[in-house]
Amino acid sequence: MVELIITEKPNAAQKIAEALADGKAIKESINKVPYYSITHGNQDIIVGCAVGHLFGLAEKKKAGMNYPVFDIEWKPNSSIKKDDFSNKYLTTLQKLAKKADSFTVACDFDVEGEVIGMNIIRFVCKQKDANRMKFSTLTKEELIESYENKSKHLEWGQGLAGETRHFLDYYYGINMSRALTAAIKSTGRFKLMSTGRVQGPALKIIVEKEKDIKAFVPVPFWQIELEGVVKKGEINALHKEDKFWEKDKALLVMKNVEGKKEGVVSSIEKNEFTQLPPVPFDLTSLQVECYRVHKIPPKATLSIAQDLYVNGYISYPRTSSQQLPPSIGIKKIITALQKQEAYAPLCKTLLAKPTLTPHNGKKTDPAHPAIYPTGITPKLEKKEEKVYDLIVRRFLATFGENAKRETVTMTIDVNGELFIAKGQRTTFKGWHELYGPYANMKEEELPPAEQGDKVTIKKISMHDKETKPPARYTPASIIKELEKRGLGTKATRAQIVDTLFQRGYVHGTSIEATNLGINVVDTLEKHVPKILDEALTRHFEEEMEEIREKTKKQDEVLGEAKEVITDILKGFKKEEGDIGAELAQAHIDTQNELSTIGKCYKCNDGDLQIRRGKFGGFIACSKYPDCDVTISLPSGLIKPAGKECKECSFPMVTVIRKGKRPQEVCVNKECPSKKIEGSAGAEALKVASGDIEKPCPKCTEGKLVLRKSIYGQFYGCSRFPKCRHTERIENNQAFVKKAKKK
Structure with a gap:
């Protein structure tokens, strides 16, 4: 009897195989896809892996750009996308499934993991059900416990809820996006548009x-601000009217x-309050x-956290829970963390406490606890280290003592006018010590004055301000x-926002x-407002939760969704021409908005805009052909920098090239910052005038000539484009200034 354990990723397969193996896990492969043969007790086991979703939704019959589309099915990703690398994982699992008598799903225990496993069991293994391992960390102890206490059935409620989400998102996404794209196409233009159930x-x-x-x-x-001195300490106070x-x-x-040189401290109020540990x-x-402490975008944070989880360093990150149950082995984790030098003193403090009780939050998750470190000492890259450190310190801080803070309000009387100075400080750090730099509390101590003390006034100023x-x-x-x-789920929200960026x-x-985003919303609100209806989106979220809880049938929800979408699209079709015209104009306006770098320096009427041509990017005046300004651009992504050059006041652009830091460059080829000086400059002038001839070292047929680009002057072969040899002039001023900064 052979059991096939199916995991979501290759790393997870290795972790599970090594955890369950009585001896050594034997690594084998089919078409370079790894799998593991192990023995656990008397059971022979093969541990195979997917690479996320092996199946995607697609139309049963392609309908071009026609809509509505509801006749869809799960298909292997390789049949939907050409060159999809997941096909070899699918075929490997098919071969492994033929050797197995029983099947266990060990994908991540969440909605997506359930769908991945459910589809493999149904479409690859040709089974109606399977065992299910449930775990929150990839540690040996938890994996063994998960295997030995595995469920005899898939989590069907969770799986069908996830499948329903995929169907709903596909229904909405494909139909609404086709409708929008077709509307623009009806105007003679083309722009791939998208919207979705949550998008x-x-x-x-x-x-x-924005509005x-x-x-x-x-x-x-x-x-009105008072600046003064009391008890040799500087003090700033605002009039009590604020x-x-x-x-x-x-x-x-x-x-x-006016003219007052002194005030008096009329009162001092101190209030101490308790600050609970973070959840x-x-x-x-x-x-x-x-994002607050490291400016790491949410999508990147999720990706890093997922890697930390797969490597066994933290628990499963896609959780809604803010609670740490005792079952995770709190003392054991803190004891393990103590072996890491950075956390040793913090852990020692906590382990000295008689009890370890976390300050849990209200939010729960039926599948997983809050995010916590496993205690395994990690090997990390810089960004991973930042996220890991934050997770560890947050975990430790939840067990800390309450912090105590004090606010001080000092009232200063100046000829009957009252000015208020406010200070705040930490009187007992408590959990701040554990959270370290991330606690970041504002400390503003006032001088140690008492009621009746004189305040020497340095000045009293009136500031003109306005609301923001x-x-x-x-x-x-x-x-x-x-x-x-x-709206959305914990796992999808970052991707939804990312899509909004990608669509412009x-x-x-x-x-x-x-402008495009604003006009998309305005147009849809005007013609088909239901597409943007939050309440409708929430309604389907609630219904999917009912499917998970097995109180509602999948067919009911999908049937309702088809009716809603069909109704929306009927209204859309009637207004297609107007919608298309409005969106097409919005697209043009947005392109102009995002490509404009500044006013044209030649005609002073048009805008300089980044454009694309047959030979790459260039800058041209919007008043072309009346104004013939053009500036060639280097390869890479070019964006307006939103600023002017300090040397010549010309607009600047940001050049973004793969593997290199973004660079801000002045578009003026004659900018003083690009001047060549010294012996190299003298030589360049002679090359330009023909007094010196330098043969091209690459083709040997041409000679080097002085050329200009937005980066400055350089030597290039006279046989360009047949020979593309270039040489940097090392003491180009722009280059020299950059080098000095380093």
Whole structure:
């Protein structure tokens, strides 16, 4: 009797094989796909692997760009995408399945893992059911326990809920995207458009924020600030009114304190409060915190966390739980972490406590606990180290003592006008010690004054200010907002936001909706608002949860979705021409917006825009052919830098090339920063005038001539493009300045 254990990734297969093997796991391969033969007790086991999803959804019969499409099925990825590397994993599992008498799924225990395993069991192994291992870490102890206590059935509720999500996302994605693309195509243009069940509402949230910002009208206000000295300590205080909305009132205060050299401390209030330890990380809070402290985008955080999990360093990251149950072996983990030098003193402090009780949060997950380190000493790259350190310190901090903070409010009387100075400090660090640099508490201590002390006034100033518009979403805060609104899942939100960037609907680190993004939302709101309906999206999320809990049938939910989508598309078809015209214009406006680098220096009327031609990128004036300015661009991704050159005031661009740091460059080839000086400069002038001839060292037929690019001057072969030899002139000023900075 042979048992086939199916894992989600090759690394997981190795971990599971090594954990379960009584002796040594024998590594074998078929077509370079690894699998392992082991014995556990009296059971012969083969551990095979997938590489994520081996099957994807596709139309049973291709319908071109026609819609609606509902006749879909699971197909091997290799039949959907050419050159898909997953096919060799599928065929390997097919061969291994023929050797097996029983089957166990050991994919990640979540919705996606269940779908991956369920499809392999149904379509590769040709089985109706299988055993199921459930684990949160890839440690030997947990894997053995998971195997020996495996369920006799797949988690069908979870699997069918996941499959339903795939079907719904495909229904929405393929149909709505085809409808949008067809609408633009009807105008004679082509632009691949997309929207989806969650993507549409997510874009609407960002666009609504953008509209709030654009509609914002700043309101002026005035603040009066006192700068002084008390007990030899500097102090800054604002008038108790804080913001004066009427200038006359502020001027009256200024008149009342004019010429005053002293004030008096009329009162001091101190308040101490307790600061509870942070709760353990779920995926969203990890992504938000990683962005706050390391500026690592949510998608990258998830990828790094997944790698840490697969290598056995942390627990499963795709969790909604903020709770650490005793069953994970808390003391054992902290004892293991103590072996790592960076955490040894922190762990020693915790292990001295009589009990170890985490400050758990409210959120739970039926499949996994909160994210925690396993205690295994890792070998990490720099970015991985940052995420791992944050996870470890957060884990330790949840067991820390409450911190104590104190706020101090000092009131200063100047001729009857009251000014307030505020300070805050930590009086007992508690869990701050464990969280280390990530605690980052503001410490603003006031001088040790007492009531009645004199304050020497250095100056009292009135500041003109105005209210600020609401802040744009960051990659982290939009993830948090989507979670708050119940849109998407912990595992998909980062990808949804990433898609908005790829489609050109949003841009920037501080996420700004483009004209295209705004117009997509406006157009859909006007003609087919249901596509953007948050409530509808949440409704289907709730129904999928009911499928998971086995209180609703999959067919019911999919049937309802087909009706909703068909109804939406009927309305869309009627308005297709208008929708297409509006979106096509929005696309043009967005292209112009994102490609404009500044005003044309020649005609002062047009805009300099980045364009693509037969021979690559170049910059041209929007008033062409009336203005014939063109500037060739180097290879790579070129973006407007949004700034002017300090040397010549010409616009600058950012050049992004694979494997290199982005570089900001002035587009002016004659910029003083690109001047060649010294002996190399003198030689270059002679080469340019023909007084010196330098043969091309590559082709030997041409000679080197002086050429110019946005990077500066250089030597190139006169036989270009037949010979593409170039030489850098080392003391080009731009190069020299860069070298000096290093």
